[in-house]
Amino acid sequence: MNEIKKYLGILWILLSPAIVIFLFWQAADKITQASNATRANVTLQWSIILIIFIPICIGLAIFGYYAFKGYYEHLPESSTEISD
Amino acid sequence: MIQQANSEKGMGFIIGASSVGTLIEWYDFYIFGMLATIISTQFFPEDSGTSALLSTLAIFAAGFIVRPFGALVFGRLGDMIGRKHTFLLTLVLMGGSTFAIGLVPGFKTIGWAAPIIVLVLRLVQGLALGGEYGGAATYVAEHAPAHRRGYWTSWIQTTATLGLFLALGIIILIRQSQGVEKFSAEWGGWRYPFWISLLLVIVSIFIRMRMSESPMFAKVKAEGKHSINPLKESFGNRANFKMVLLALFGAVMGQGVVWYTGQFYAQSFIENICKVNFVDSRDILLIAILLATPFFVIFGSLSDKIGRKWIIMTGLLLAICSYHIIFTQFLNLTDAAARRDLIDISKTTKSAAIATFDSKDRSKMLVSTHYDSVYTDGAVYSYTYVDTILLSKAYTGNTNAIAYSLTSNSSNTTSDSIMVTAKVIPGVSFVNGITNVFAVNKAGKPGLVIEKALDRSTFWKMVFLVAIMVVYVTMVYGPIAAFLVELFPTKIRYTSMSLPYHIGNGVFGGLVPFLGTLIVEFTKTKENLAGDPLAGLWYPVGVAALCLIIGVVYLRNHIDEDVLD
Numbered sequence: 001m002n003e004i005k006k007y008l009g010i011l012w013i014l015l016s017p018a019i020v021i022f023l024f025w026q027a028a029d030k031i032t033q034a035s036n037a038t039r040a041n042v043t044l045q046w047s048i049i050l051i052i053f054i055p056i057c058i059g060l061a062i063f064g065y066y067a068f069k070g071y072y073e074h075l076p077e078s079s080t081e082i083s084d
Numbered sequence: 085m086i087q088q089a090n091s092e093k094g095m096g097f098i099i100g101a102s103s104v105g106t107l108i109e110w111y112d113f114y115i116f117g118m119l120a121t122i123i124s125t126q127f128f129p130e131d132s133g134t135s136a137l138l139s140t141l142a143i144f145a146a147g148f149i150v151r152p153f154g155a156l157v158f159g160r161l162g163d164m165i166g167r168k169h170t171f172l173l174t175l176v177l178m179g180g181s182t183f184a185i186g187l188v189p190g191f192k193t194i195g196w197a198a199p200i201i202v203l204v205l206r207l208v209q210g211l212a213l214g215g216e217y218g219g220a221a222t223y224v225a226e227h228a229p230a231h232r233r234g235y236w237t238s239w240i241q242t243t244a245t246l247g248l249f250l251a252l253g254i255i256i257l258i259r260q261s262q263g264v265e266k267f268s269a270e271w272g273g274w275r276y277p278f279w280i281s282l283l284l285v286i287v288s289i290f291i292r293m294r295m296s297e298s299p300m301f302a303k304v305k306a307e308g309k310h311s312i313n314p315l316k317e318s319f320g321n322r323a324n325f326k327m328v329l330l331a332l333f334g335a336v337m338g339q340g341v342v343w344y345t346g347q348f349y350a351q352s353f354i355e356n357i358c359k360v361n362f363v364d365s366r367d368i369l370l371i372a373i374l375l376a377t378p379f380f381v382i383f384g385s386l387s388d389k390i391g392r393k394w395i396i397m398t399g400l401l402l403a404i405c406s407y408h409i410i411f412t413q414f415l416n417l418t419d420a421a422a423r424r425d426l427i428d429i430s431k432t433t434k435s436a437a438i439a440t441f442d443s444k445d446r447s448k449m450l451v452s453t454h455y456d457s458v459y460t461d462g463a464v465y466s467y468t469y470v471d472t473i474l475l476s477k478a479y480t481g482n483t484n485a486i487a488y489s490l491t492s493n494s495s496n497t498t499s500d501s502i503m504v505t506a507k508v509i510p511g512v513s514f515v516n517g518i519t520n521v522f523a524v525n526k527a528g529k530p531g532l533v534i535e536k537a538l539d540r541s542t543f544w545k546m547v548f549l550v551a552i553m554v555v556y557v558t559m560v561y562g563p564i565a566a567f568l569v570e571l572f573p574t575k576i577r578y579t580s581m582s583l584p585y586h587i588g589n590g591v592f593g594g595l596v597p598f599l600g601t602l603i604v605e606f607t608k609t610k611e612n613l614a615g616d617p618l619a620g621l622w623y624p625v626g627v628a629a630l631c632l633i634i635g636v637v638y639l640r641n642h643i644d645e646d647v648l649d
Contacts, residue, residue, distance in 0.1 A: 001637070004637060005637055005638060008633070008634075008637060012333075012634075026602075030602075045598075048149065049595070051149070052149060052591055053591075056587065056591065059329055059332065059333075060333060062325075062329060063326075063329040063330070063333055066322075066326045066329070067638070071322070071326050072326065072330065072638050075327075075330075075640050075642075076323065076327070080573075081323065
């Protein structure tokens with residue numbers, strides 16, 4: 001199972017930029033397609049989505065990195081393992 | 085040593101006091117959404133780009149940006165000064181801002197100040213909501229005996245549902261007692277639910293003032309072991325941060341999409357895609373939620389016996405496997421073509437055609453005809469066909485004359501043009517008369533509006549299907565508070581569990597309706613104008629599947645006997 005955790009870590013690392021690129025592509029597409037009347041509103045919506053999802057995707061990449069490095073092979077049994 | 089276990093009676097008070105406040109916070113949050121149409125009419129000017137921007141900010145920012153920030157701000161406070169005082173503060177902020185929204189004069193009275201004040205108050209609401217849940221869940225869990233932690237914290241999970249009922253119940257009661265017109269007036273009944281919030285909050289504050297601080301936090305603080313910088317310890321410490329990430333990607337993001345799909349997207353789908361009328365779709369959801377709500381406690385309690393992980397993962401798996409089947413059933417049950425044989429011709433009616441000019445382009449005339457198809461089983465499907473007729477030139481007649489009754493519609497034999505003879509219905513200062521309007525052609529396919537009143541059998545089948553989805557919600561949501569509490573140490577618990585919870589629910593869950601609709605848009609083509617109505621499910625199914633894989637592989641099915649540390 002630990003091997004699977006590690007290899008999946010690579011997948012999470014790769015998935016993260018893929019999602020960000022997809023979101024940027026969609027944002028550009030939707031903003032371009034929007035009419036003049038709705039463009040500002042669509043831009044705002046997608047800006048908020050990008051602002052929110054980019055840190056989450058960074059988090060997914062870090063999660064993948066931790067998994068790849070084996071930090072999830074052992075989960076803490078007690079809070080002392082986390083605090084100290 | 086501080087006793088972790090409490091008497092059932094004592095726990096009853098703790099649960100009651102914690103839940104009432106959380107329930108009120110959800111009530112406050114929901115009434116804004118439920119009254120959104122009236123709020124936009126009262127506070128936002130019509131046909132204004134700026135207005136649309138402010139409205140978007142009020143909806144998006146409060147739900148997606150501010151909630152996680154609230155989790156950070158109040159989580160930090162809760163880990164520094166204590167749970168009790170922090171969630172008292174969130175309650176005051178939520179109740180105060182809700183009450184204040186009810187006091188803001190409309191756009192007609194104070195102009196642009198109205199939407200700006202409402203936006204600011206809405207952001208305060210989102211901030212307070214971000215701080216509330218983590219505090220209540222932590223507080224209850226830190227009081228609960230270890231072998232009943234899932235059971236007791238699951239009561240907190242019911243508050244989101246009960247808040248929905250309370251908000252809806254109060255709004256319906258006031259609207260029915262006042263009538264729609266009085267209810268929607270500038271200082272009408274729609275403001276009462278906001279004012280009632282103050283009363284509810286005062287009662288809740290009184291109850292919460294009588295509560296003592298969490299024994300675990302009190303012990304940690306008395307020993308001087310409480311956190312000085314919870315944000316740094318939560319997210320700057322790799323050992324803890326990896327658990328924050330695991331909580332988010334391995335449990336909460338899946339829980340968030342399953343919750344919003346079952347309780348919000350389902351209603352939106354039934355109303356907007358299946359075209360079931362508002363009253364039926366609302367009743368379907370409410371009855372389904374009512375039937376399924378006890379399962380929050382059942383699964384919370386079960387998690388004390390078999391662990392949290394597999395209940396949450398089973399809920400995710402069932403949702404992933406059955407969403408397409410259930411939503412396909414919604415479409416089949418309300419498919420008009422499949423019910424053609426049941427139409428009662430003798431009761432089916434057709435109205436006279438009504439024609440109006442397009443408000444922005446007076447060279448377009450919209451001709452609508454209304455049908456009520458009555459079925460032998462009691463269902464009534466209403467259709468409004470709208471033909472767009474392009475006129476040879478823009479109509480320049482009296483602008484007060486806004487409605488036309490179509491009296492004849494004959495094809496011209498020499499070209500594809502048609503002639504419409506319209507009877508002018510008088511405006512404020514217009515004289516009755518007959519006007520001939522020459523049209524060049526009919527543009528495109530007619531628009532079709534359908535509203536369906538369901539027969540009882542179909543209604544109850546849909547209740548059953550929605551209830552199944554709400555049971556999935558109870559599986560993923562019932563044990564989640566106990567699961568989160570057990571992942572983190574007491575001194576940074578409030579901060580550490582609040583952030584993944586509000587990202588999972590506010591962002592991943594909150595975006596289900598928006599992204600679902602967006603994905604359906606992707607599938608629209610010239611050949612298939614409606615697109616694939618089920619395509620919107622790929623977002624919740626995809627996120628839940630990702631979460632399921634991460635949860636199954638990385639999470640441990642562990643019940644932490646000791647959360648004192």
